[in-house]
Each structure stands twice: as structure tokens, then as C-alpha cells.
């Protein structure tokens with residue numbers, strides 16, 4: 001798991017991007033950080049792999065402080081997916097995916113073979129491996145970005161607005177693909193987005209930030225939807241606009257046995273989560 005303990009980041013120009021931030025991101029789960037521009041989400045993400053160093057506080061991965069770890073080794077051991085996919089334009093797709101394993105000493109032939117397998121995994125035809133990134137659509141490039149991040153088989157995947165630049169239909173496809181992959185792989189994913197619907201679609205844990213980088217609420221999608229902490233969260237999740245009239249759909253409505261899990265659905269019939277019998281916690 002990843003743990004932030006009272007982390008503050010003040011940039012040299014005096015900007016405090018993150019102020020006394022504490023959070024646990026559990027192993028094998030997807031934590032989605034969501035909030036308006038400038039609230040410090042990217043800075044938080046980049047402190048996990050030491051692309052940004054905190055001014056104070058600690059970040060631990062499985063109880064080990066990252067500040068004592070070799071930066072290069074740490075970065076290569078953590079997958080990172082960016083909005084623009086961040087692919088190397090002059091290298092073929094297959095070589096983009098194979099880059100990190102090769103840097104880690106995997107022979108080229110093996111790394112390429114594994115890269116082709118990863119293209120399968122993210123739903124791309126192997127023949128696209130021979131192309132250059134500019135010869136792919138935006139959605140395909142994002143899939144390559146995900147394949148590349150998975151190439152060194154990291155336990156942790158950091159994803160910074162990875163699907164922000166593609167159209168809504170492709171975006172929904174990519175979200176579904178990530179959900180499928182995550183079921184299979186069980187990585188610890190930290191995902192940054194502006195889009196609350198994307199957050200609810202992907203997250204085990206959602207962390208909503210208010211302006212200034214403070215946590216407004218954290219919890220499962222169902223907990224937040226059922227019990228928004230305050231007016232800010234209500235507005236942010238659209239509850240005030242009637243988009244989120246939630247109701248419990250009993251398992252028997254789906255033809256399931258009586259007494260199965262109760263599913264929470266919104267006004268459009270979209271599944272928002274499963275009702276926890278222990279009740280919402282904050």
C-alpha cells in the first residue's frame with residue numbers, strides 16, 4: 001500500500017501545492033483522486049515515484065520510505081501513464097513498450113515478444129506494433145501507454161488523466177478495458193482525473209479534493225453517492241442537479257437469488273456501487 005503522512009510540497013516560487021496531506025491507498029485497489037484544476041493531484045502522484053520531492057512529511061510504499069530508495073530504480077518499478085501517452089515518436093510501438101524492460105536488462109528479443117503479448121492484453125492488434133505512434137489514433141496511443149506502463153510488471157500504476165484527450169466513446173472503452181485489466185492484474189492504481197463519472201466508474205476508493213488541496217471526502221463511490229459530506233461534494237458529484245437520484249436495486253431484479261448484494265443505481269440505471277451492510281463510513 002501507499003501511505004502519505006503529513007506531506008507538504010512547497011515549490012521554490014512559494015506555491016504550496018500540497019499542504020499537510022495524509023492518505024492511505026490500499027494495495028491491489030484503485031484509488032482515484034478527483035478535483036478541480038490546480039488542487040495538487042498531479043503533484044501528489046509525482047511524489048510517489050519521486051519525480052517531485054516533498055518539502056516535508058513521508059511517503060511510504062509497503063512501509064518503506066521512498067526517500068531512501070534509488071530514484072531511477074523506483075521509477076522503473078512503477079508504471080506511469082500520462083494524458084498524452086508520452087510515447088517516443090521515433091520508436092515503433094513495440095519498441096516503446098519494450099523500452100523499460102530492456103533498460104532493466106531484458107534481452108531485446110524477449111522484451112519485444114513480451115511487448116507483443118502486452119498489446120494483446122490491452123486490446124490492440126499485434127500488427128500495430130510495427131507502426132510509429134503518430135500512425136495510431138489517440139485511443140490506440142493511450143492503450144500503448146498502458147501497455148508500456150505494464151511492461152516491467154510493476155505493482156503500482158500511476159495514471160495522470162490518461163483518458164483526458166480522447167472522445168467520450170473511446171474514453172468509455174478505455175475505462176471498461178482498464179476495469180477488465182485490473183480484475184485480472186490486481187495492481188495498486190492511483191488515477192487522477194477531473195471527471196467524477198470516470199472516478200466513480202473506476203474507483204474502489206474516491207478522494208474528492210476541494211480547492212486548496214484539502215480532502216473534501218473519501219470513500220467508495222457508493223458511500224459518497226449515498227452520503228455526500230457537504231454541499232461542496234453534493235455539487236461536485238451532481239447530486240444537486242438530480243442526476244444522481246439513487247435507489248437500491250435488489251439482486252432479484254437481475255434474476256439473482258434473494259439476499260444477494262444490493263446494488264445502488266443512479267437515475268440513468270448506471271451502477272453506482274454495492275450497498276455495504278455495515279453502512280457508510282467517513
Ligand SMILES: Nc1ncnc2c1ncn2[C@@H]1O[C@H](COP(=O)(O)OP(=O)(O)OP(=O)(O)O)[C@@H](O)[C@H]1O
Nearest residue numbers: 011013015016017036037038039040041042043044
Ligand atoms: N514546478 C512548479 N512550480 C511552481 N508551482 C507549481 C509547479 N508545479 C505545479 N505547481 C502549482 O502547484 C499547484 C498544484 O498543481 P498540480 O499540477 O499538482 O495540480 P492538479 O490538481 O494536478 O491540476 P490539473 O488538474 O490542472 O493538472 C498549482 O497551483 C500549480 O500551479
